[in-house]
Amino acid sequence: MSITIKDVARRLNLSITTVSRAIDGYDDVSEETRHLVIQTAHEMGYVPNQAARQLRRKRSDTIGYILPADQPRFSDPFFAEFIAGLGDEASMHGFDLLVSTAPPGSSAEHQAYERWTHGRKVDGVVLNRIQLNDWRVQYLARAQFPFVTLERSLDSCDYPSVEVNGRLWFKKLLDHLVSLGHQRIAYIGASPNLKIQADRLAGYRDGLAQHNLAYDASLVLEGDLTSEGGYRAGEHLLNLPKPPTAIACVDDMTAMGVLHIARQRGRTVGKELAVTGFDGIAGFEHTQPPLTTINQPVYQMARCLVQMLADQIARKPLPEKYVQIEPVLEIRQSTVGE
Amino acid sequence: MSITIKDVARRLNLSITTVSRAIDGYDDVSEETRHLVIQTAHEMGYVPNQAARQLRRKRSDTIGYILPADQPRFSDPFFAEFIAGLGDEASMHGFDLLVSTAPPGSSAEHQAYERWTHGRKVDGVVLNRIQLNDWRVQYLARAQFPFVTLERSLDSCDYPSVEVNGRLWFKKLLDHLVSLGHQRIAYIGASPNLKIQADRLAGYRDGLAQHNLAYDASLVLEGDLTSEGGYRAGEHLLNLPKPPTAIACVDDMTAMGVLHIARQRGRTVGKELAVTGFDGIAGFEHTQPPLTTINQPVYQMARCLVQMLADQIARKPLPEKYVQIEPVLEIRQSTVGE
DNA sequence: TTGTAGGCGTTATCAA
DNA sequence: TTGATAACGCCTACAA
Numbered sequence: 001m002s003i004t005i006k007d008v009a010r011r012l013n014l015s016i017t018t019v020s021r022a023i024d025g026y027d028d029v030s031e032e033t034r035h036l037v038i039q040t041a042h043e044m045g046y047v048p049n050q051a052a053r054q055l056r057r058k059r060s061d062t063i064g065y066i067l068p069a070d071q072p073r074f075s076d077p078f079f080a081e082f083i084a085g086l087g088d089e090a091s092m093h094g095f096d097l098l099v100s101t102a103p104p105g106s107s108a109e110h111q112a113y114e115r116w117t118h119g120r121k122v123d124g125v126v127l128n129r130i131q132l133n134d135w136r137v138q139y140l141a142r143a144q145f146p147f148v149t150l151e152r153s154l155d156s157c158d159y160p161s162v163e164v165n166g167r168l169w170f171k172k173l174l175d176h177l178v179s180l181g182h183q184r185i186a187y188i189g190a191s192p193n194l195k196i197q198a199d200r201l202a203g204y205r206d207g208l209a210q211h212n213l214a215y216d217a218s219l220v221l222e223g224d225l226t227s228e229g230g231y232r233a234g235e236h237l238l239n240l241p242k243p244p245t246a247i248a249c250v251d252d253m254t255a256m257g258v259l260h261i262a263r264q265r266g267r268t269v270g271k272e273l274a275v276t277g278f279d280g281i282a283g284f285e286h287t288q289p290p291l292t293t294i295n296q297p298v299y300q301m302a303r304c305l306v307q308m309l310a311d312q313i314a315r316k317p318l319p320e321k322y323v324q325i326e327p328v329l330e331i332r333q334s335t336v337g338e
Numbered sequence: 339m340s341i342t343i344k345d346v347a348r349r350l351n352l353s354i355t356t357v358s359r360a361i362d363g364y365d366d367v368s369e370e371t372r373h374l375v376i377q378t379a380h381e382m383g384y385v386p387n388q389a390a391r392q393l394r395r396k397r398s399d400t401i402g403y404i405l406p407a408d409q410p411r412f413s414d415p416f417f418a419e420f421i422a423g424l425g426d427e428a429s430m431h432g433f434d435l436l437v438s439t440a441p442p443g444s445s446a447e448h449q450a451y452e453r454w455t456h457g458r459k460v461d462g463v464v465l466n467r468i469q470l471n472d473w474r475v476q477y478l479a480r481a482q483f484p485f486v487t488l489e490r491s492l493d494s495c496d497y498p499s500v501e502v503n504g505r506l507w508f509k510k511l512l513d514h515l516v517s518l519g520h521q522r523i524a525y526i527g528a529s530p531n532l533k534i535q536a537d538r539l540a541g542y543r544d545g546l547a548q549h550n551l552a553y554d555a556s557l558v559l560e561g562d563l564t565s566e567g568g569y570r571a572g573e574h575l576l577n578l579p580k581p582p583t584a585i586a587c588v589d590d591m592t593a594m595g596v597l598h599i600a601r602q603r604g605r606t607v608g609k610e611l612a613v614t615g616f617d618g619i620a621g622f623e624h625t626q627p628p629l630t631t632i633n634q635p636v637y638q639m640a641r642c643l644v645q646m647l648a649d650q651i652a653r654k655p656l657p658e659k660y661v662q663i664e665p666v667l668e669i670r671q672s673t674v675g676e
Numbered sequence: 677t678t679g680t681a682g683g684c685g686t687t688a689t690c691a692a
Numbered sequence: 693t694t695g696a697t698a699a700c701g702c703c704t705a706c707a708a
Contacts, residue, residue, distance in 0.1 A: 002456055004685055015695045020687060030693060047456035051398065052685035054389035055700050062436070069422060080418035084407060087439040091446070096459070097437045098400070101425040108429070118340055118385035121434070227624060256624040263626065286565060286594040288601065288626030342701060353679045358703060368677060390701035393684050 003046045012040055023048075054120075062096045063309060064122035066112055068129040069101035070224070076253055077281045078298060085302025086126060093310040098122055104129065117145045124309045126150070126302075130195045146312045148305045151195045152322075160308045162301050162323045166199030166278075167206065169294045170248070172329050173276045174207020176292070177246045180335060182274060186219040186244035188233040188254050200250050200278060219244055223254045230257025238265055245273060246335075252277035252284050255291055259334070270337030280330060289333035296327040341384045350378055361386075392458070400434045401647060402460035404450055406467040407439040408562070414591055415619045416636060423640025424464060431648040436460055442467065455483045462647045464488070464640075468533045484650045486643045489533045490660075498646045500639050500661045504537030504616075505544065507632045508586070510667050511614045512545020514630070515584045518673060520612060524557040524582035526571040526592050538588050538616060557582055561592045568595025576603055583611060584673075590615035590622050593629055597672070608675030618668060627671035634665040 005023075009016040014037070022029045022037035029037075054060045065086055067079060083099065090097045098121065102109035113136060116122045124146035127136055134153040141147075141157035149161045177185050187204045190197040201220075208215055221236060223229035230249060234257060237244055249255040255277035259269055267273045269289050277284070280295025304323055311318050343361075347354040352375070360367045360375035367375075392398045403424055405417060421437065428435045436459065440447035451474060454460045462484035465474055472491040479485075479495035487499045515523050525542045528535040539558075546553055559574060561567035568587060572595060575582055587593040593615035597607055605611050607627050615622070618633025642661055649656050 002458065006685075016686080017688090017696080018694055021694090024687085028693060033693080045456065047452050049393070049685050050453070050457040050459040051389050051392035052700090053687080055387070055393055055684090055702090056686045056688080058700075060389065067422065067425060069426070077415035077418055080415055080421075083418075083421065083437065084405065084439060087405065087437055088407070091438060091440070099421065099425055099435045099437045100429060101422060102429070114385050115388070118383065119388040120340065121388040259626070260624045286598045286625065288597070343703095344701075354702080355680080355704080356678055359678090362703085366677065371677080387701050390684090391703080393686090393700090394702045394704090396684075 002049070003044050004049065005046065008037070008041050008044055008046050011044065012037065058120070059123050059313075060121060061094055062098050062122045063090055063306065063313075064098045064100070064116045064125040066109065066125070066127075067099065067101040068104045070103055076225070077284070078252075078279055081282055081298040082128070082302045085299040086306055088299075089303035089306035089310075093306065095123070095306075095310065104131075105135075113139065117143060124148070124313045126305050126309060131193045132195055132198055133193075146309060148309045148312070150301060150305060151199075153195060160312060160318055160321045160323075162304050162308070162325060164294075164296050164301075164325045164327050166196055167203040169327055169329070170200040170203025170278065171206045171210070172203075173248055173278070173292075173294065174204060174211070176329065176331065176335065177248065177274055177276065178207065178211045178213070180246075180271070180274060182246040183213060184216075184219065184242070184244040185213070185246040185248060186221070186237050187248050187250075188221050188223045188230060188237075188258065189250045190223055190225050190254075192222070197250060204248060223250065223257075225251055225253055227253050227257035227260065230254035231261045232257070234258035234261040238262070238267065246276075247274070248276045250278060252279040252281045252291060252293055255293070255334075256284070256287070259287065259289075259291070269334050271335075272337075274335040276335060280327065285330070285332070289337075291330075292332045292335040293330050294327045295330045296325065301325055340387065341382050342387065343384065346375070346379050346382055346384050349382065350375065396458070397461050397651075398459060399432055400436050400460045401428055401644065401651075402436045402438070402454045402463040404447065404463070404465075405437065405439040406442045408441055414563070415622070416589075416591075416617055419620055419636040420466070420640045423637040424644055427641035427644035427648075431644065433461070433644075433648065442469075443473075451477065455481060462486070462651045464643050464647060469531045470533055470536055471531075484647060486647045486650070488639060488643060489537075491533060498650060498656055498659045498661075500642050500646075500663060502632075502634050502639075502663045502665050504534055505541040507665055507667070508538040508541025508616065509544045509548070510541075511586055511616070511630070511632065512542060512549070514667065514669065514673065515586065515612055515614065516545065516549045516551070518584075518609070518612060520584040521551060522554075522557065522580070522582040523551070523584040523586060524559070524575050525586050525588075526559050526561045526568060526575075526596065527588045528561055528563050528592075530560070535588060542586060561588065561595075563589055563591055565591050565595035565598065568592035569599045570595070572596035572599040576600065576605065584614075585612070586614045588616060590617040590619045590629060590631055593631070593672075594622070594625070597625065597627075597629070607672050609673075610675075612673040614673060618665065623668070623670070627675075629668075630670045630673040631668050632665045633668045634663065639663055 009019045022034040128150035130151040130153045137153045137155045152161045221233040223233045277291045277293035347357045360372040425435045466488035468489040468491045475491045475493045490499045559571040561571045615629045615631035
């Protein structure tokens with residue numbers, strides 16, 4: 001078994017109280033004693049039992065994040081960067097990061113949130129892939145459990161969030177495409193109950209409207225935020241009697257799939273057939289042709305979320321509650337060619 | 339505060355013992371009582387306190403994984419897939435996944451492992467990016483703490499692992515390049531104390547030797563497993579008076595960087611200048627030109643690791659202790675051209 | 677089949 | 693400045 005505080009106390013002929021206080025840095029213990037205790041504890045290899053500490057302190061120093069994994073095989077570089085940001089910032093605040101995967105809406109997802117929040121396995125949670133009406137938001141708000149979100153749902157709860165104005169920035173992609181002369185612009189989106197889908201589709205329509213282009217339902221497809229989904233939707237679009245000259249995708253992964261099918265069909269992506277993404281996944285600037293996209297600072301956004309969550313857990317007032325992130329329109333060869 | 343087992347017991351005029359046993363499914367409680375207890379507990383929204391349970395049971399039902407994050411900004415799709423695999427398989431065994439990031443060899447890393455293992459925050463850990471002599475392996479083996487690794491270190495400890503024969507498969511890449519007529523083949527590797535570097539470099543040398551090509555130290559560079567590192571090393575190689583005609587990279591991210599610089603220099607990657615990777619990151623088959631690489635089933639490997647770790651934690655005998663994974667040589671346009 | 681009681685390792689309250 | 697003692701919420705001999 002492991003060394004406990006008791007062992008250290010016994011060795012020093014001190015009470016466990018004193019040892020505990022010395023280690024936790026209380027100021028009502030003599031310098032001499034503290035020094036001795038810390039040294040001995042270290043020598044003996046004492047490490048506080050986390051469960052006991054949690055039980056007593058009523059906090060776990062852990063934050064939770066559940067990956068919205070629809071597919072059995074779930075791999076999107078977005079999340080590597082996102083998780084790295086969460087983990088790095090969590091460390092800085094002395095938190096561990098607990099991660100799980102669950103299909104959105106599944107009972108597994110419900111149970112995980114229950115266990116984590118009511119079972120107090122975590123002190124707060126980070127949400128993303130927010131839905132228009134999101135049960136998680138309602139559930140956590142009602143339980144008064146600390147949480148932050150990437151993107152805001154339409155639920156009328158008050159909670160801190162980080163957001164990119166998807167509608168505005170997607171419209172900028174449309175502006176860009178129209179400025180290149182495109183008139184038949186398709187859109188490959190995602191599940192309609194996702195907030196990003198609603199926003200980005202709205203931006204798409206705004207863009208069409210502004211330039212007096214008609215909305216053509218046959219050019220608007222639903223993908224699934226994977227390259228496979230993009231591939232299939234892209235295939236459908238290229239098979240149309242009169243295919244689009246530009247395809248605006250809801251995210252970078254979808255755009256990857258479109259690049260793939262375009263290539264297979266011998267279509268040169270660039271001026272002739274323009275393709276855009278959204279996210280700015282690191283590494284994807286190296287695809288060929290490099291992808292025109294809206295580049296979001298995913299890592300920074302994740303860190304910002306954890307920062308806000310940590311403040312909330314510590315009941316500190318937040319300097320900013322609704323953070324707007326300004327992404328960057330990256331114009332690359334997938335729209336302008338060589 | 340949350341509902342405790344006490345609250346449920348009081349409401350039903352039962353002892354907490356009975357409630358506990360009913361919920362945990364012991365068979366010495368009447369069907370009637372069990373039904374009542376479970377129903378009431380559910381209604382009241384009772385969820386067992388994880389800390390108390392952990393303290394009592396002496397296990398956390400959690401496994402840990404620390405990302406070897408050298409850089410402040412750490413994003414490699416390899417890990418998205420790896421973590422997804424860990425998380426999915428962990429869920430199946432009733433484990434949560436605790437993730438942290440720490441620079442390899444840092445004191446933060448030491449402390450994290452101490453806290454997690456001796457503090458019993460996790461029941462077992464998964465390691466990767468193994469070093470030739472890895473303090474983590476030695477530390478965990480000495481503490482007799484359950485762990486599994488992706489790749490094996492040279493330490494003479496006995497522990498379960500999953501491995502791809504990097505030496506053998508890297509040599510196959512060399513065979514492929516030579517078969518295309520390349521004579522000046524460069525290698526961009528990683529930190530020399532990494533196991534994958536040692537293996538893959540050995541494979542590189544094996545390949546040269548087998549085909550009677552001299553080892554030329556000026557063609558062997560050290561990268562850092564990022565696309566930036568690949569970019570810089572690639573730049574250096576292309577600046578040589580007599581640049582290589584093929585560049586074999588230690589991993590896919592490095593290869594991405596090489597594709598990038600080659601493109602900037604107006605060099606067409608394919609027959610004229612061949613580039614290879616290693617890992618088979620999902621999504622990278624869509625880069626252009628698609629990358630010739632060794633495709634490892636990362637997701638499966640992660641699941642296999644957790645499977646073995648779970649067995650080890652449960653003290654079940656492992657059917658296989660040293661799992662060899664057979665990857666696939668994916669020949670794509672980055673070596674054979676259009 | 678159910679209840680009593682002790683303890684897991686810490687921290688916090690209070691008194692010495 | 694230090695120590696005894698009581699929780700924290702749960703599980704489990706053991707007793708009834």
